Amino acid sequence: MRKSFLIAICLFFAGSVISQPLCETASQKPVELLEQELKRNFKVLKKQKPPIYYLSYNYKEEMSQHLEVAEGGVSWEKEQQTRMLQVTARAGSPQMDNTRTLKLDSDNFYVPLYNMPDMTDGGNSFKTAVWRATQAAAERAQKDFSRVQIDSITSSKRADNSADFVFPEKSIYCREEEPLSFDMQQIKERLIEASKQVQGKPFILDSSFSFALKQGYRYFVDSVGSRIKTPFAYVRMGYQLYGKTADGLDLSRGEFYDVLKTSELPTQEAFLADVQKSIRQLQQLSQAPEAEPMTAPAILKNRAMAVFVHEVLGHRVEGHRQKDDSFGKTFTDKVGHQVVAPILSIIDDPTLAYFGGVPLRGFYEYDEEGVKSRPVTIVQDGILRNFLMSSSPIKGFASSNGHGRSQDGRRPVARMGNTRVIASQTVPYEQLEAMLLEEIKRQGKPYGFIIEDLSGGFTQTSTYGPQAFKLEPTFVYRIYPDGRKEAVRGADMVGTPLVSFNKVLAAADDYAVFNGTCGAESGWVPVSAIAPSVLLEALEIEKTGKSSFKPPVLPPPSATKQGGNR
């Protein structure tokens, strides 16, 4: 009963919100011009030696507004409009092409990005710019391919000799959206008011309050015949407060609000209340005892669990990491095997635009390789089923499942979108805490942990290091057998993926969204992760590294408020 109710809740909260009408791809000026140049160039390029066997254009029109505020003043304010083109030219053949990583060259993911002219004159100067970018991309692809050919002669046999590329399916799609509009003056006033809240607090050494909006359209045209126009929009308001303890430990608290409408922003009252809460937490942390290394039962709160899954499991199921011999391949041979606790299923679903009223940053309709996004069940009831795939096939997974992603100026690889953890059995959160207390007593531990929040961390996936992770919680409580909670500072979570995920004993019904930006080979991409709070049988905590620099000698000037009436 609990399971079916949960699915119903998930369906209610999670939706692909695509309400705007579709448009005519052929009538889109950028598509028309890109198509003309693609056809004209590809006809010649495919006959070259080595041939350019695939050509695509990613063209983006973006409008952005940024605002940063601190201590009652604006530090950065900018409205910008950009038009950028990225050309993908593949030289050689799908089996072996210019994109293969050379054995002594770990980074060949950079791709030139071209600032494009407007197209009011019928598009002649736009087409000339496309032509120049195409010539440069083709020349570079041919040069890189010759290096790959030479490299392949002296390289050892690859464990997975799958092709370098699989042609994406042809897609024709066009959708438009009403542009977003926010009252920037009002937002500025809100941020300025909030930024003054930190004054008079000597433990807050720095602060930043920000608003960022990015919106526009992506166009994709390729030699397979795909013609795509999709809108994108990211809006984020937030703040970060920073402190430092006398022994050099850096502290931070903050909050971000991802929205798509003004009505989704928190009220000013709620916003200021959150700032005040963060101020209290930072003060609490600055006076808190330091964590001691220990293994103990723990609760990972929902958003912390979302980051945990993203970092520890998500990156390891990205397709290209199963192929390249420089990666540790933790899960490569585990398809069909249990890899996490059986109560958990994990799906990456970029088609979700919202969850629980929160816009998801990992939403997209087509990936950067022109492949339609789709939900991919990575883990079902604890058993590994799939990898996230770009257009670089791997053994047993021959085609893309719409997860080829990159930031502008990088070549796409398989990346996460919206990673969802679904528990088959859940309990109310209060019950989960009661179960934690029971577990602490059962194991005879002096206390357990509640990980409230994680800022991120890193997970080692290359063969050069151990297949381990280290995550940096920003707020951790010790919880004693009598239920008393005590904030601690300087606690890092460490472990190995195969062990950690099998320690999940139970999950709560409090699903929450973590919206963030994830960095990897193909750059920074917006992502989301959704998870419930979980109870772990054991979590290893170690001390956080400290800075060798002391805090400043004098308190911040606004903490003293000496300086007259300014």
Add this chain to the structure above:
Amino acid sequence: MKRKLFWLFAVGLCVLPAAADELPNNIYFQAMQDEMTRSLSKLRVKGSPKPYYLAYQLNYDHVYCAGASLGELNEGKDSVSHVLSASVAVAAGNGQNDSMGFMNDRFSYMPERGYDVPNSYWGIRHVLWSLTDDGYVKAADSYEKKQTYKRQKNMIEQYPDFSKAPQASFVEPIAGFPKPPAEQMQQWVKTLSAQGKEVPYLENFSVRICFSQRDNYYLNSAGGHYQFSSPKSWLSVAANLRNREGYKEIISRNIPLPEDHSLIPAELQKQTDQVLQSARQLFEAQKPEPYLGPVLLTPRAAADFLNELLVQNVRNVTPLLSFLFENDPSAGSFRNKAGMRIMSNVADIYDKPLLRRYKGLPLGGFMPVDDEGVKAQNLTVVSAGRLQQLPLSRRSGGTGQNSNGHARMSFSTLPREALSNIVVQPKNPLSSEEMEQKLLDRCRELELEYCYILQEFPQEKRPTVNLAERIYTKDGHREPVFGIKIGEKTTRSLRDILAAGQEDTVTSFQDPESREYALIAPSLLVDEIEIVPDDKKPDRKPFTPKP
């Protein structure tokens, strides 16, 4: 209690800048003064010398640019950018023996620098506080290391590390950045760049016009201060082409425009036409054969020539001390040549920091008060071919000389000696026809088939093409040449200057420490320069023709 109040009052008197009463009444000076007062009275780490000298510099930069490529905008719909940044210099110890003038590591002789400073009283103070604190910790560290260095090198001090100098001020009201005529600028760049569409060999032709203004605010703890703004506008034109011989080349020009931000359509058109003309020359140009002989440098090439061989050697005249090196690589090599002949007696060279504009163009080296609070003085750098005056700072005291107000700071260096607006004044200026005739006469005398006129003095790492012309002695006809290198660059060439022209031009430069200065130079005839072809190879033809 009375005693306590007395001491508080006394400390207040000591730390307030001497010229505090005259400081401009705005948030920038209020924030600088209040944080400086607090830092000097309270900032102290037990066991370390306290800070005795602080200097704060705030730069508020406003920029708007419009750009177009082949008749279409590719920039210009953005808002004006406003960026406030801060630099802080902290010296610990005392004037006789302090922490400055010592390089701790490869990157340490820099001020503390903060970008995107919040534009509010508390925001500015917050950044100044943070930078002062960081700077003080480093200064205390440098102080100890410098003392160790001096002991190891048995350096006995005769002069103070930081000499005393009367402090000056210069205050002008700062008007807000005027609203740029965005639509007009956009229209102009579209029209100007559209001319490239008609030229078949041009792969791209782009034009950019920018308006900017830097508001400068400076205060040091001895009371020196300044406030003024430096408006600037410029035109950038770039042509990309593949010439007849298959070389992919770029011609690029940055042309300063009048500081009042007035757009003069005829001037914009003239400058753009010149780049188009150079592009045509480049399309038809050939590679040079090795050459050794007289060369006529156009004013722009002459500015590059003098910058590289003279100005770069007359900077940072007080070498830094460091465990990293025995000889400071950033110190100018002419620093010990005062009184020596370094140039032919064809022109005198002056440095004029108080010169604000020349022929309507703003000069980047304008500096009424230097970055140690000293009134900047005009210098005679070269007279009768001899190096006369070097730029000096309050740290040049090791030679017993006083500052002449030439300490300049940037985001990559603490105040060190540098020139500002360098003016070349020929003794017997010749017209352009006379210069050309003198070149031909000298070539004939040397029995050369042709000589060279350089439009650029080649730089090793410059991405744009080096364009020149051969002029034939027989009939004076010219042929364009591209892809040249100078065989061997030597300061000896300064003594080979035979003549200087009447017409001059203003060229802006930044030295390796990112300090901006202007050079006003006429054309120069140099008796001997070696020219060789560069090593660049031709490129393949495009796979497909231009659409």
